[in-house]
Amino acid sequence: MSKSTCTVTINGKKIKANVGDTLIDAGLGGRLVLPHDCCSGQCETCRVRVLGGNVDGQGTEEKNTVLGCLALLEGDAEISYDPVPIVKNTKGTVESIRAIKEDYLEVRIRTVRPVTWLPGQYLRVTFSGYPARDYSPTTPLNLDAEQDVIVFHIKVYPNSIVSSQLGSNIAKGHSVKLRGPFGNGFLRRQPEPLVLTSTGTGFAPIWSIAVAAVLGQPGRDVRLIVGSRTRGGLYMRDAVRWLQSRDIPITLTASDGDDDTVLSARPYEVLGDLTPDHVIYSAGAPSHVEATRDVARQAGATFYADPFYVAEQSGGLKLLANSLLRKAKTPFAPAPAG
Numbered sequence: 001m002s003k004s005t006c007t008v009t010i011n012g013k014k015i016k017a018n019v020g021d022t023l024i025d026a027g028l029g030g031r032l033v034l035p036h037d038c039c040s041g042q043c044e045t046c047r048v049r050v051l052g053g054n055v056d057g058q059g060t061e062e063k064n065t066v067l068g069c070l071a072l073l074e075g076d077a078e079i080s081y082d083p084v085p086i087v088k089n090t091k092g093t094v095e096s097i098r099a100i101k102e103d104y105l106e107v108r109i110r111t112v113r114p115v116t117w118l119p120g121q122y123l124r125v126t127f128s129g130y131p132a133r134d135y136s137p138t139t140p141l142n143l144d145a146e147q148d149v150i151v152f153h154i155k156v157y158p159n160s161i162v163s164s165q166l167g168s169n170i171a172k173g174h175s176v177k178l179r180g181p182f183g184n185g186f187l188r189r190q191p192e193p194l195v196l197t198s199t200g201t202g203f204a205p206i207w208s209i210a211v212a213a214v215l216g217q218p219g220r221d222v223r224l225i226v227g228s229r230t231r232g233g234l235y236m237r238d239a240v241r242w243l244q245s246r247d248i249p250i251t252l253t254a255s256d257g258d259d260d261t262v263l264s265a266r267p268y269e270v271l272g273d274l275t276p277d278h279v280i281y282s283a284g285a286p287s288h289v290e291a292t293r294d295v296a297r298q299a300g301a302t303f304y305a306d307p308f309y310v311a312e313q314s315g316g317l318k319l320l321a322n323s324l325l326r327k328a329k330t331p332f333a334p335a336p337a338g
């Protein structure tokens with residue numbers, strides 16, 4: 001039995017597709033590659049706007065957006081997505097590894113050619129001899145950026161396959177491959193008020209968004225809510241100082257907070273007043289991102305997610321299936337990772 005066909009218009013281009021196709025498959029039929037990565041509803045890279053028509057979001061609806069890897073065409077439809085840099089492969093070497101605080105490292109990679117990414121996106125990083133991990137490039141905490149040097153924040157987990165090797169078997173000069181960028185949680189240059197929230201090393205994409213917004217959109221209302229399981233995980237002191245010197249409100253939270261400089265609360269509990277005008281970016285532990293998503297939904301605010309999933313499970317360091325192996329940047333997570 002032949003499938004019934006329909007027309008999907010993607011960023012103005014009309015494409016013949018089959019009813020029941022995912023939006024990504026429909027695009028491919030017209031040789032249009034929608035941004036994507038995991039194809040399993042995890043990474044948010046494929047989130048697109050539905051401008052009209054018949055799309056079944058399969059439960060992925062967020063305001064007028066859906067995930068293109070899961071949403072199905074039910075008939076003619078029109079969708080659009082924001083242009084992003086093309087995914088490319090690049091090589092590099094470890095330039096430096098520096099402990100920022102306790103188990104938090106700043107890792108710098110010098111690349112053989114410039115890597116283009118938007119604040120809030122992530123890269124797939126393969127240290128030679130080790131499995132790939134996804135990390136968010138970020139602005140150095142003291143803003144001493146160098147050309148062709150990518151900066152990551154990485155939490156070290158004892159006995160993990162990759163992060164525990166940083167500074168020992170993975171050291172200055174180690175070969176690295178990078179692929180990307182991926183991710184939909186990147187800064188859009190809208191004028192609406194911005195709420196940025198993270199747990200753990202989810203601060204990396206949030207910090208890069210904050211710097212780009214503060215420097216690139218001086219009049220924009222920006223506030224940050226940054227959490228960690230314990231105060232010891234709040235590794236971003238230099239960034240806090242920089243933001244406060246520019247009168248950007250930042251709230252720090254931890255379960256052992258003192259309610260003076262660090263609140264004893266979860267970040268989603270102290271997001272502050274939200275309206276449908278607000279634009280919220282949330283990065284870090286999936287539980288944090290989901291809780292923030294719920295609060296954003298209740299307020300009718302626009303929401304962008306960057307959930308970090310564990311790459312290794314406790315009790316044997318079992319690797320998850322490839323579709324789950326992304327986002328090894330593991331803040332606030334109970335299982336060893338990285």
Ligand code: FES
Pocket residue numbers: 035036037038039040041042043044045046047067068069070
């Ligand atoms: S490609 Fe759709 S969520 Fe990852």
